[in-house]
Amino acid sequence: MAKYFVTIGLEMHCEGSKTNSKVFSSARNEYTDIPNANIRPLDMGFPGTLPVLNKEAVRMALMMSIILHAKQPEYMYFERKNYYYPDMPKNYQITQNPPEDCVGMGGYLDIIREDGSTFRVDIDNFHLEEDAASMNHLYDTSTIDYNRAGNPLFELVTKPCLHSADDAVSFLEYVRAIYQYCGISEADSKKGHIRCDVNVSISDDENTLGTKVEMKNVNSFGGVHDCIVYEIKRQSELKDAGRYDEVIQETRRWDEESGTTIHMRDKVDAEDYKYFVEPNIPKFKITQEWIEEIRKSIPELPYERKEKYMGEYGLSNYDAGILIKDINTAQYFEKCIELGADAKSAANWITGNILGYVYKYEINIEDLYLTPERLNVILNSMKEGKISSKQAKELFYMVLERKEEPDDIMKSVGMQQISDDSTLTNIVSEVLSENPSQIEEYKNGKTNMFDYFVGQVMKKTRGQANPVKVKELLNTELSKR
């Protein structure tokens, strides 16, 4: 499989969820479960309606264009892409049509892998357009929800410059983080904010390009990874068998259930979209002043934050990389620090227990009952020796399951570490008094009896004794006997 040179190109669509209204209509841009609640006459293509460009969406697009090191156009304009489909009642989409001027031309982004090595992704173009409605195809009928129709949609197109599924995902994850950090989109794939098209080809060496196969509408990064791996395997096997001519330029669909790609249409079936400049949106100049203003307003980006985590808090490249991947995770972490938690300990808990839980139950970290404040109670109790680390982990799951304050749970289940000297001394004495023969054995050189005494103390305290203290006191008390 690895014997062929793999080339991958990506088209990443991200719905801008953070504008107040849609990109060309005054309807609200807001996610809701009630279908067709956010609609204005334009969104349904009523006669006489006209698009009005959302300046905030343009600002966001320009910010992204700057971050991608792309060239911004001198004049901004839009084009119509004409096609008949029920998800777009006007039956044309207002978009931009590279290589005609669009919001970002060319550019690049440097990506850091988990192992700390880097690679560069060349950007072909970045453009702004309107989203289509979401459709649900049922057994004998289809439903359409126009809430999403007309929302700002940012499309980023890379050059065919990626060579592995892992790199493709690293890139997508980083771009998603940028969208979040810049307040452009929640970039939540569960809400359908992120959708990708993936191009894959294989060749004998890096100087030639094979036949490009496109996969449309891959809606998760896991899906992107798996469909690339599948496609490489499929194409390689055909090539191995001398049947590379069966790899045709086509559009395929990623089928999540079967984990395979399925033919959708040939390249020759491609529709002619009859692009032309949208006459209702006058061309307007993008001033250098505006660009500079936007450049200055770019917030701290994920990699900048990562460096801070590594430098200031001494976190590893791996841990810092995980924390910054999702802005809500980073914010959770920073809140813990703000509350006085030890950075490394907080990072361990977040990258381990918390994200494990979040991924397992497919919830968002910001919706977790175990807020940074509650986590901090657990961490502090552990730090102060009130509970053991084993107890802390138990407490963590109890808090999440019972949705009760950690303090209350510790009280109600009697979860408390006994560190008090006099209490522990009494228990240690008690244990020793009950086991004279074992003391004898210990004195005669059977040193592993020491662990037996520790065990007996823990048993008496139902595991709540501070083991460090117990060992200390045992040494003292044993020497007395």
Place this chain on the structure above:
Amino acid sequence: MKYMNKSITELHEMLVKGEVTSEELVKESLELSHKVQERCNAFVTIMDDASGGEVNDELLSGIPYGVKDNYSLKDVLSTGSSNTLKDYVPFFTATAVENLSKHGAIPVNKTAMDEFGMGGTGTTGHTGVQKNPWDLTRMCAGSSSGSAASVASGVYPYALGSDTGDSIRKPAAYCGIVGYKPTYGMISRYGLFAFASSLDHCGVLTRSVRDAAIVVDGMKGIDKYDMTTWDSSNIHLNDDLNDDVKGKKLFYIKELVDIENYPDASDELKKHLEIFNETVEKCRSLGMTVEGVSIDKKLLEAIPSVYVVISCAEATSNMSNLTGIVFGPRSDGNNYYEMMKNYRTTGFSPLIKRRFVIGSYVLQTENQERYFKNAQRVRRLVVDTIKEQFKKYDGLILPVGTGAAKHLDGSLDALNSGTSALEDHLQIGNFGGFPSITIPDGFIDGLPVGVNITGNCYDDQNVLNIAYALEKTMNYKGQIAGGEE
């Protein structure tokens, strides 16, 4: 007819003095609507439940008017004279109409037109042919045919029109009235059914230049629903209307109006150009300079083709929203595409379908450079050429068309060769978004003909003042077709 033959200012004075009520005006206008409907088939809808309104300082208050059927009017059937929207009742009102309502104006009917404005004859609407009130065997021209017929018949002092190629200004000429489309973006197009967005203008048909100024004052204004509108709050067309045009400079295009260019000219064309020359003399008598300017004939002759390519391309895209699914009479079919196809196949007239085919063809990837992009380049060339002249001149003066209204039976019309540029030069005004007004300037065999004045963008006041001064030198202001009953 007691009132509706009068001008807006006359009616306003009578209303304010209490000589007539708004209710009486509306009643008379509705009665006349039914008469003119019988005679000319001018309307899609007559709003019999319309009633009079408040009269205040606003010149338009309490006075009835007509609305072309491609303007959305809330709760009133608005079809664009197309079968595809024969049952469509909008739930919002076009900004231009909304603005007039704020001034107290009262819509009383929806005027028939060429289907979606795509025609210049007034014969393609779904309710049939509009007949010219001066001669019922002739057409009104279009597409604002119903508006022209009704204003010329004296149903009310004004009716709204829309103009993509010459759809206000040519019917105005054929019906002996005034037709004015202001600079692109002065009036919002929100709520106007789109034909070709880069060429579409709102405007008005009236019986005097002053009335045109008053109505456009009421329609115009920047609109947050139309990005192409601009702030004209410092422009007061009626207040600033004056006939002091001494020293103004006009030009005409020699290639269009020199009779030598038409070796087989009909008597009608000869007479039409004679009338134009007399009009030019009247301009000179007002102290204006009028000069002939030579413009490349090839460029002039390209104008109609450029218009066809651009307008059809934009139209085919603009009208993609007409599927009968969301609105309009839904068609049957086994699936979405079949429903849509059946609706569009049965709903559109053959003329429109032909234009859609042209529009699609010129936009196809393999044709786009040769047709659509080139048409846009020539459009720019035409506009630049005319704008160059506007550096020296205050306006362009030209005769409208090749003569009087054509026969509904086309075989009766005299034929002239090489007149296509003369027939269609008003499209220049749409290419450049120029303010452009047509006023009547004479008669040929009892049928009115018109002259057009076009100026540079944002120079509406100047264009209106020239027309206003010229109007005073002639006796056609306020004329009603066939005289007053």
